[in-house]
Amino acid sequence: MWIINLIFLLFFALCAPVLSYEADNINCFKVVYPRSDTSIEAPSTFFVGQVNAGSVLTCNGENVRVNSAGFFAHVVPLHYGANHFLLLNSDKDKETSSSLNWTIVRKSPPKPISPNELKIEVQKPNSDLGITPGNIINFLVRATPRSVVSVQLGQHQITLSSAKKGKQSSNFNVAYGKTFQPYELNESDIYKGSYCINDADHFVSIHPLYKLSSRNGNLTVSGKGDISTVEHLYEARTTTTPTVVRLGPGLARTTPLVEGVKVIVDGWSGDSMRCVYSSNRHVWINKQSLVMESEKDLPQAMHKMGKEVSENTAPQAVAQTINVIEDGYGEKICLPLNERLPYQIEQKINPNCLVMRVYGVSADTDWITSEPQENDKDGSIIDHVSWRQAEDNVYEVIVYLSGKQQWGYKASYEGTTLCLNVKHPPLLANDGTLKGLKICLDPGHGGKDSGSIGCSGMAESQINFEIASKVKSCLESYGATVIMTRPSLTDGPSLEDRVKIATDNAVDFLVSIHNNALPDARDPWKEHGTSSYWYHPQSIELASTLKKSVKKNSGFIDLGTRYQNLALARPTAMPAVLLEIGFMINPDEFTKLIDPRFQSKIAESIADGVKEYLYPKPETK
Numbered sequence: 001m002w003i004i005n006l007i008f009l010l011f012f013a014l015c016a017p018v019l020s021y022e023a024d025n026i027n028c029f030k031v032v033y034p035r036s037d038t039s040i041e042a043p044s045t046f047f048v049g050q051v052n053a054g055s056v057l058t059c060n061g062e063n064v065r066v067n068s069a070g071f072f073a074h075v076v077p078l079h080y081g082a083n084h085f086l087l088l089n090s091d092k093d094k095e096t097s098s099s100l101n102w103t104i105v106r107k108s109p110p111k112p113i114s115p116n117e118l119k120i121e122v123q124k125p126n127s128d129l130g131i132t133p134g135n136i137i138n139f140l141v142r143a144t145p146r147s148v149v150s151v152q153l154g155q156h157q158i159t160l161s162s163a164k165k166g167k168q169s170s171n172f173n174v175a176y177g178k179t180f181q182p183y184e185l186n187e188s189d190i191y192k193g194s195y196c197i198n199d200a201d202h203f204v205s206i207h208p209l210y211k212l213s214s215r216n217g218n219l220t221v222s223g224k225g226d227i228s229t230v231e232h233l234y235e236a237r238t239t240t241t242p243t244v245v246r247l248g249p250g251l252a253r254t255t256p257l258v259e260g261v262k263v264i265v266d267g268w269s270g271d272s273m274r275c276v277y278s279s280n281r282h283v284w285i286n287k288q289s290l291v292m293e294s295e296k297d298l299p300q301a302m303h304k305m306g307k308e309v310s311e312n313t314a315p316q317a318v319a320q321t322i323n324v325i326e327d328g329y330g331e332k333i334c335l336p337l338n339e340r341l342p343y344q345i346e347q348k349i350n351p352n353c354l355v356m357r358v359y360g361v362s363a364d365t366d367w368i369t370s371e372p373q374e375n376d377k378d379g380s381i382i383d384h385v386s387w388r389q390a391e392d393n394v395y396e397v398i399v400y401l402s403g404k405q406q407w408g409y410k411a412s413y414e415g416t417t418l419c420l421n422v423k424h425p426p427l428l429a430n431d432g433t434l435k436g437l438k439i440c441l442d443p444g445h446g447g448k449d450s451g452s453i454g455c456s457g458m459a460e461s462q463i464n465f466e467i468a469s470k471v472k473s474c475l476e477s478y479g480a481t482v483i484m485t486r487p488s489l490t491d492g493p494s495l496e497d498r499v500k501i502a503t504d505n506a507v508d509f510l511v512s513i514h515n516n517a518l519p520d521a522r523d524p525w526k527e528h529g530t531s532s533y534w535y536h537p538q539s540i541e542l543a544s545t546l547k548k549s550v551k552k553n554s555g556f557i558d559l560g561t562r563y564q565n566l567a568l569a570r571p572t573a574m575p576a577v578l579l580e581i582g583f584m585i586n587p588d589e590f591t592k593l594i595d596p597r598f599q600s601k602i603a604e605s606i607a608d609g610v611k612e613y614l615y616p617k618p619e620t621k
């Protein structure tokens with residue numbers, strides 16, 4: 001989540017209006033990042049901007065590295081509070097000079113509570129909780145140092161211990177794949193403790209009471225949020241397609257569900273409802289994507305509503321047969337059930353298979369049938385299908401695929417039959433061209449979202465669009481059908497809409513084209529290059545092939561093929577890749593990125609990469 005937040009903050013910061021100062025018509029002098037008077041958490045940041053080519057720039061007397069095109073980047077350390085910078089630009093040829101005053105505020109760490117203050121600040125828990133026996137509630141408060149701090153929870157009194165006594169984890173954040181500590185943690189005022197719920201606990205919307213006694217007096221503070229024990233399990237149904245499913249409140253995603261899937265709710269944390277998949281698997285779904293079988297209001301006083309279910313009602317469905325049917329998308333594995341039950345899908349490349357785990361199902365599978373195929377059986381994308389009872393009430397369908405590659409999949413319900421659609425390979429003319437290939441290109445950002453800002457102030461959205469348009473021409477010249485997620489420079493469809501365009505058009509590939517930036521505390525002169533991103537294993541090889549091809553032509557450093565949780569890499573219906581060609585804030589890469597000839601070279605390399613993926617050379621396969 002931090003990654004997402006920080007990337008968002010970074011883009012937000014980089015989207016700031018470009019501040020420039022024109023000393024006269026001839027002298028160009030602009031700082032495009034950071035904004036003056038901006039507030040930054042990190043211990044350092046960097047100036048990015050443009051001066052006239054050949055001029056000399058200093059920052060507080062230190063020489064700033066300016067490239068031959070006049071673009072610069074310069075790292076500056078920050079102390080807490082206001083940091084003042086004087087940027088002096090002198091153009092010796094024209095005998096002009098100009099200056100800019102810049103102030104950057106580094107956020108100071110929160111002041112520790114003084115031993116003379118009487119204070120409790122509750123940090124955790126900070127939202128409503130629905131809990132069951134065996135669950136642990138963790139308490140975290142900041143309070144007057146050298147006090148006795150406890151929490152009253154129903155009849156229980158839990159003494160919190162001062163964090164100073166034990167070794168504490170640091171308060172690190174993550175930005176662009178690396179951790180950093182925004183400030184040294186002051187632990188003198190931190191108290192922690194925990195309580196494990198037992199069978200005898202019956203809490204109905206209680207507030208924890210925090211009590212402090214110190215030499216200065218006593219204080220009692222009520223906690224944030226209600227705490228209730230969940231006395232029964234409740235049935236709910238998903239209301240949206242897709243319903244986002246997470247492994248913890250606000251944590252990583254797992255297979256999204258379609259609407260109408262029955263889940264059993266056994267707890268909550270704030271707006272996240274905890275759903276039971278099996279005896280050792282819980283997932284979390286936002287309450288807005290769920291409707292209770294009998295009541296719509298959640299989670300207030302949930303203990304009184306909902307259709308109660310007994311823990312002994314499992315299994316909820318019996319799997320008797322698996323049918324394999326051909327359709328326009330590819331082949332469809334159908335599992336008739338009498339309920340829409342939750343599922344997770346895991347993709348593996350070695351062995352090449354899809355594992356569909358269905359929760360609440362027991363096996364009585366006597367048949368796996370496939371329709372007689374009109375086409376030659378050799379052309380089948382499925383090698384064979386098998387099943388197993390992975391654990392009580394967890395049924396697995398394993399789809400072994402022919403060949404080494406996968407071309408996409410999607411899960412859906414038709415009535416109460418669970419279907420796993422496996423995509424066929426692109427229907428190529430097989431003449432070395434891309435005739436028959438349908439590809440979706442996504443020029444990143446657009447509309448109000450300019451993405452990152454380059455040294456000259458040019459928006460990433462523009463460069464992405466220019467490159468993507470050239471890729472489109474190249475691919476079309478090879479015979480491919482190309483669908484663009486944004487047909488013009490000014491369009492700015494949402495991330496969801498972009499994915500929908502690719503999925504609805506049943507394209508063979510989705511390639512999102514971006515250019516990169518760094519968060520604060522990094523160095524644009526040191527970290528730059530070409531990288532590609534994947535989310536599902538089916539996209540790794542395409543990501544790697546495209547990156548290699550781009551890297552070869554860009555001459556940029558190879559930053560690798562990386563896993564990242566990105567909306568445009570998340571669709572499963574086709575291999576989906578996000579490419580970061582170069583860095584907008586690296587002066588030398590930016591100089592190339594804005595050159596139309598360089599853009600054409602990159603576009604050709606992407607189209608060539610697609611070709612290489614579809615027609616691999618014998619030695620590489």
Ligand SMILES: [Zn+2]
Nearest residue numbers: 444451514515
């Ligand atoms: Zn971008």
